[in-house]
Amino acid sequence: MTLPYYAAALVALVATLRVITCVNAVHALLYLVVSLLSVAVIFYSLGAHFAAAREIIIYAGAIMVLFLFVLMMLNIGEAAVEQERNWLSPGVWRGPALLALLLLLPLVYALFGGEEVEARGHVVDAKSVGMALFGPYILVVELASLLLLAGMAGAWHLAQDPPDERERGEGGR
Amino acid sequence: MNAIPLEHSLLLASILFCMGLAGVLVRRNIIFILMSLEIMFNAAGLAFVAGAAHWGQPDGQVMFLLILTLAAAEVAVGLAIVLQVFRSFHTVDADAVSELQG
Numbered sequence: 001m002t003l004p005y006y007a008a009a010l011v012a013l014v015a016t017l018r019v020i021t022c023v024n025a026v027h028a029l030l031y032l033v034v035s036l037l038s039v040a041v042i043f044y045s046l047g048a049h050f051a052a053a054r055e056i057i058i059y060a061g062a063i064m065v066l067f068l069f070v071l072m073m074l075n076i077g078e079a080a081v082e083q084e085r086n087w088l089s090p091g092v093w094r095g096p097a098l099l100a101l102l103l104l105l106p107l108v109y110a111l112f113g114g115e116e117v118e119a120r121g122h123v124v125d126a127k128s129v130g131m132a133l134f135g136p137y138i139l140v141v142e143l144a145s146l147l148l149l150a151g152m153a154g155a156w157h158l159a160q161d162p163p164d165e166r167e168r169g170e171g172g173r
Numbered sequence: 174m175n176a177i178p179l180e181h182s183l184l185l186a187s188i189l190f191c192m193g194l195a196g197v198l199v200r201r202n203i204i205f206i207l208m209s210l211e212i213m214f215n216a217a218g219l220a221f222v223a224g225a226a227h228w229g230q231p232d233g234q235v236m237f238l239l240i241l242t243l244a245a246a247e248v249a250v251g252l253a254i255v256l257q258v259f260r261s262f263h264t265v266d267a268d269a270v271s272e273l274q275g
Contacts, residue, residue, distance in 0.1 A: 002176050009185050016189055016212055020196035025204050032208055035189075039219055042185070046177065046226035051218075051234050058241050059215065063248050070252045071204065074259050122229030132231040133238070140235065144242040151246025158253035 004106030182223030190216035
């Protein structure tokens with residue numbers, strides 16, 4: 001599994017470089033999704049299948065969609081109209097399409113190329129991770145749930161409407 | 174034995190982490206700063222998972238789960254703050270929110 005590993009590492013580096021240099025927030029977000037997907041490929045080729053699934057479902061699926069929701073809610077753009085015109089040019093497809101193609105190649109290779117596609121590292125399967133999570137790390141799981149609860153309460157409080165905040169007065173802050 | 178040396182994964186994780194750090198330092202848009210923080214979280218998780226794969230122990234993946242949880246909570250609170258900043262200042266410029274300096 002060395003070839004998919006290095007291909008995905010290259011994709012991750014290029015996509016991350018595009019994230020921090022892109023001027024358009026939505027484009028940067030999509031590049032970040034590509035970067036996270038390639039890191040998931042890296043996890044898979046390292047033998048960490050469960051971590052790869054979590055990377056895709058939670059990171060690329062949930063957290064990035066949260067970013068996208070906020071970007072849509074903000075609707076940043078005095079210059080949105082001419083930006084829109086720029087977005088429709090075919091040139092914007094080149095980078096993402098190339099990176100997605102590079103990610104597709106290891107997948108096709110793993111599906112059809114030869115029989116030795118099994119990860120040859122120390123495969124840490126989901127069962128052992130689950131045994132560790134609900135064995136010696138049970139307190140960590142509880143702490144994680146507490147952290148998520150605190151994050152939810154904090155986000156709910158912070159994202160309330162401004163009139164509600166004004167009614168609370170300065171003492172509420 | 175793993176075909177991929179541990180050093181390569183750690184090198185990749187450090188490069189990704191430094192990219193995220195550069196993003197945090199360079200960008201002024203709060204959303205980009207949050208994205209760069211995500212890159213740094215992800216790089217730390219990659220280092221943990223690479224260590225777990227190298228030693229064949231599940232502990233690194235448990236730490237990766239913690240990092241995921243931390244990133245989710247941080248993003249929820251951070252994006253709520255971004256929403257409030259945008260409501261109050263009508264910008265996502267991080268330098269605009271400097272009223273605390275008195």
